[in-house]
Amino acid sequence: MSKQDGSGRQVTAEPTDDATATIFHVDMDAFFASVELLERPELRGLPVVVGHRSQRSVVTAATYEARKYGVNSAMPMAIALRKCPHAIILEPHFERYKHYSQQVMSMFDDVTPLVERLGIDEAFLDVRGSLRLLGTPYEIATRLRQRVHAETGLHCSIGIASTKFVAKLASSVAKPDGLLLVPHRETLAFLHPRPISALWGVGGRTEEVLRGYGLATIGDVAAAPLDMLVRAIGAAGGQKIHELAWGRDPRHVTTESEEKSVGHEVTFESNVGDADRIRSELLRLSDQVGRRLRAAGATGRTVVLKLRFGDFETITRSKTLAEPTDLGRRIYEEVRGVYETSGHAGSLSRHPTPLRLVGVRMEQLAFEGSSGGAVGLWDDDADWREAETTMDALRARFGPGSVTSASLLGGSTKRISRGDRDTNGAAQRGASATDAS
């Protein structure tokens, strides 16, 4: 993980007219926290943390002042307050973030039509087609940063490179409030000294494996024989990081990104060990996922169960289905099966470890029409399909709470204040309700 506190910052100070680097990665600086400070200017320069003042809550965002104390987004609030006891806690206001996000994104649209949004506070831009009209990439980026600040009071950092990967890395190095341009010919010099964790797709486990092979920097990965990387982390991964290590990243900036998953998850107010309560929570979450799939005209083929234990250890287990589905009941049956074999429930563990969070997600989505209209000869779920489409119609007419499964009535599970966190595709695309910039 790169440090989030702005140490090791590096920026391009001199104007440069290099035009080999046309891909921007624009990232708002401590977006949620900065938006909150717009309303509370007197708190500028102080360690501010956005989140709920509850022991169970997590940090949604933190200012750079708070980060210097080691506070990071997604960290439990209790730990954050231990690290920085005098931090000022502000409640999040998601509607404000959305408003500013739209305002900033529309400024990106003025620069180029090729804008790939990554969640709420970052985007890739390809300015290749705008050079003649708007000047060099350096000039475009400098003006964009000035405009964002002038019109919103917020700061953003921009990484400019010839590929998406390097641009993203550059913006993280330039933070906060910086601009870093990596000309094509300097790509390798920029990349190779950096730690392998900066490579796209190298996280905890992979990093450990690669370190086991004596690889510490991106330069080491570049110099390593490809077949060794393939042996270490598999054919697809090995190939990919080798390409990235040589600055090769074929991905274009694409304007519309399809949703890759639909999911819901819930954090309990107090940890839950009772397997029956977990099962009924899975039913409720599965229902919600099914409803969302049907509303989007999509089906999913892989169910993913996510369990987070009291100690924050998180496991995910998945299963691929024979047939794609958009039915809550089918999703529940499958995710329930996954849960029963996860080791959490079952006769072996009479007192299962309490869970902090459960989540249900559908992946491998297919959208209406993409299958060419293929249908099976028979449908194992014909009756459920009828029931759930009827429920959809009732909800559309009488409101979302009008019908639900009988087993979900009564003993409602107490959930953390903000209710369910929506883990819709946005989370997959790099953003989530936590602000990592």
Add this chain to the structure above:
Amino acid sequence: MKFQVNRDVFSDAVSFAVKLLPQRTTLPILSGVLIEAHEGGLTLSSFDYEVSSQTSIAAEVDEPGTILVSGRLLADIANRLPNAPVTFTTEDTRISVSCGSANFSLLSMPVEEYPTLPAPGEQSGVVPGDAFSLAIAQVAVAASRDDVTPVITGVQLEVTENALSLVATDRYRVAVRGIDWDPGTAASTQTLTALVPARTLQEVGKTFGNASTLSVAITGSDDRELIAFQADNKIVTSLLIKGNFPPVKRLFPETVENYAVMNTADLVEATRRVSLVLEREAALRFTFTIDGLTLEAIGSEQAQASESIDALLTGEDTVVSLKPQFLLDGLGAVHSEFVRISFTKTENPNKPGPVLITSQSSKDQPGADSYKYLLQPNLLLR
């Protein structure tokens, strides 16, 4: 151990024994072929705990013994040997193979670790090899290749008195064929079923296509059900797939009044041609009218195609959308000059009724065989 064997006989036996070996195996010894030399000749066996093959051939055995050698390597060597008698001798852990002027030295794997092959059970009945082989080829095309649902990766064999039926499906189509079954003394009024992995059954079909009669034994206790096929000194056994095969036979309509008859080769050719412009997973549109059949493909923006062929329609004009490969699989399996495509009615307005493909010996004479191929059309998208 020492023996001498005819080159062609040996090569055939080895290639039979290795045919059903898995491409990859977790235990190296399971990739071996076990050769036992005894007074009467040789027995060659392979086994991977799922499927076993065993064959006996004549050989001049000077010194009995047992060896285990890499199956694929031995098969490759046997295929390339010059036309001369083959001599095997063992020296410690090495096996030397000589044939004419060629000599090989192979490493022997530990025989004592090799598992015992399952013994075939008592014969359940007998089928004609050629009819069985053809039926397998016709039906297995419809079996699913997706391991997510193991039960439909098999071909379901069902024996009732004097008939054996074979059924396979992948949810989009169902193929069914019946052949004669001679239960011999094992006659029973009970229905006997066996769900055999389609890949294994296809190899069985190829292996025993020339056998005049093939003995079949279905046996098993609750957790280990086994089928054995036996003819011409060759035995293949396979574990059965566990689980219940979906009751797909009831999807077939009792009667259909709406159907069209076409020349099979014409339809195959036209389907292949028109589907050239289709994108993957896309379907062709088939319009049946009194004037004939029109095939239309709307592929990408770049290309479209259409073609009309003769068709004799009985009943109403009909439009269906079919995946070309699924249709071609059915057309390739009917083995008749003409083919009948019947349109079934459906009660579900959101789903077209399945089409039934059967053989037709002439324009107005249905075929004599019992092959049926039921195919679910795609939704009509345009």
